[in-house]
Amino acid sequence: MPEPLAIKNRIRRLRFERGEMTQEQLAKQAGVTRHTIMALEADKYLPSLLLAFRIAQAFGVRLEDVFEFNGR
């Protein structure tokens, strides 16, 4: 069984808080494919620091408002 990720994200919640922003819209703004956004939301991928900043920028929030390190 895969180990749970040490970093959780709030991408799905932030998308809905931004007026039902679609995965496609977020992917376009972050410069990635929609599949990567899907993988991020499903905790199947840990993004690079650059992508993490791009996603935070797309939402207009700080990095720590999107990603949370659980201390492990």
Added chain:
Amino acid sequence: MAHPEKRAWFMLVVIAITLAAYFAFISFVRFDSVSLAVFALSAFLGLGSSKHRRGAITHDERDLHIERQALLSSMSAFYVLILVLSLAAFFTYGEDTSVRLWMVIQIFWAISLLTWGIKAFITILMYRRGAHA
């Protein structure tokens, strides 16, 4: 399904068809140089990567990461297979022996197909189970 994952499935199908054709062919002509002809089917491995929408992002850091990991694993498998086969041949037949050229080519093609198959399999596995940079 992501574009590289579709391509990996395509590669597995091509490899399966090539191997099926090979075994069907050698059942008729036995082990002969003519049976090498079926490996031409593996040329289809070069297809299936050109279809994408104009302006759309088809590859990103995750795809690149998975590609690198799959390539590294398949290359490792390739070297291990070459090493094992070389040692097995050496210890089985000794240092003073000869083999037919078509046999060498056949083994090379089989290992190449296996390497591509491992790469495709790992690619699919990483897309399914998750990949982390």
